[in-house]
Amino acid sequence: MAQDKPAAARSRPRGSKPAGRGRTGPGPAFAAIDLGTNNCRMLVARRAGRSFRIIDAFSRIVRLGGGLTETGRLNPEAMDRVVEALEVCAEKMERREVIKYRAVATQACRLAENGEELMQRIKDKTGLNFDIISPEEEARLAVLGCLDLMDEDYDVALVVDIGGGSTELSWVDLAQWRERGGFDSGGRPPVRTWASAPVGVVTLSERIPEAEHGANWYEAMRAFASDALKTPRGARKLKSLFDEGRAHMIGTSGTITSVAGVHMQLPRYERALVDGSWMTAKEARDACQDLASKDLDGRAANPVIGTDRADLVLAGCAILEAVLDKWPVEKIRVGDRGLREGLLLNLMRKPKRRRSRRAKGAAGNPPKAAQ
Structure with a gap:
């Protein structure tokens, strides 16, 4: 509220x-x-x-x-x-x-x-x-915050928000939005379905501790994340669009921006360079594998990761790769934005003015000027 x-x-x-x-x-x-x-x-x-x-x-x-x-x-x-x-x-x-x-x-x-x-x-x-x-509202706000990152040349966008405690996924119908006028229409695209998995960078790191898995730690996290990511019924009929290359992913989280920064080999993180950029799925996976090949100190030495993210970034990478395994796309749009931007857009949205009964016309029909 x-x-x-x-x-x-x-x-x-x-x-x-x-x-x-x-x-x-x-x-x-x-x-x-x-x-x-x-x-x-x-x-x-x-x-x-x-x-x-x-x-x-x-x-x-x-x-x-x-x-x-x-x-x-x-x-x-x-x-x-x-x-x-x-x-x-x-x-x-x-x-x-x-x-x-x-x-x-x-x-x-x-x-x-x-x-x-x-x-x-x-x-x-x-x-x-x-x-x-709720997880549903969290997913909806992430979609709203990423509207202007959606490419209307595709038919579906999968918005992935990898958080600390959960991961939200939303399947957005860009084909129908395109028919309605897309972003220029001022409307919001239909979300066909959404899902929330109780796995994030903090929870995954705690459930699959490195000390217990050693060299297999990253793959163990990836397998755990894959099991946690359930496919909602409404998304199953969209699977063919992913197989046909008619879908793209939008990542909105510290994980995806970190992976993009590593891929771009930035000397320091710069939002202006990362937000709105594109990566191929292969480039994202290569960056994840590069981080997975390093120990904690090696990850911390990367100027985009640093000591604050070094212990959690691999869990995020494992979740990202698990999503890509289930929902293959060729390209990923990177968003340094999401829930907060969705909150702001809702706060600033001007309320619709209710028309009086007289203005609605007889028998509830709209006046001709409004048709």
Whole structure:
């Protein structure tokens, strides 16, 4: 549920000014926060035509799901890190005079026995209200955030969001969207079906520890991920489109952007070069195998991966390759975007005005001018 400005901002004395520079451009500011199993991320943006312009951002690795597989609970240290990160978010929102926001939590909070306890603690400490969203809504928001990455020359797009605790897949009907006018129509493409697998980079790393599998660790993770990825009934009839080369994949996660950065041999990660880029499936697999051939220090030495991602990136690669095994495509579009962008687009969407009964015409028929 969308929220008005956070309580921390509403509590300022009347007539006082927010800290910092305040608004940096015309129009109101909106914010979207995604509290995932591994990261806490926020975007602040203003409307720009049918899209938006980002004016502030925040990202911090909080490792919220660490140990959750074993205990079923969020550990106190991780909860402390989350609250500290969200205090920064609330401060940024106040400084930017955010008028409306939505903050969501995903798989870790869905699974944890004390997920609601964390939500209440966040509200008490920061004034931010969070929704723990369903896997279906998570998948839908990822699709919405990637609309302008969809290539209408294909008939299907498979949107893959590899998270810390789960992986969401959505099969999007581009052929029907194309008939409706595509992106230029202003409408949204039909999602034929979706699936959520309870396997992400954190959960997979914990379930298949390297110490127990040694040289077979990567293949063991890939096999586990393959078993976890179930094909929903609605996707089966789309399989032929993948076999005929009429489908492409859109990857939206730290995994896919890391793999793209490794493939491009970037000296450091640059969003402007990665977001919207294309890779062939072979190029993605080659990058995954290159990372799998290295030990922890070797992966950390890659400037795109670094020490923060070195211990989890192989789990993401294993999931990506498992998806490619089941749903072969020739090309992958890389998105450094997803759920947060979908939240922003929904927040900024202008509500449809209801027409009066008189305006609808007699017997409920629309007036001729509207036909």
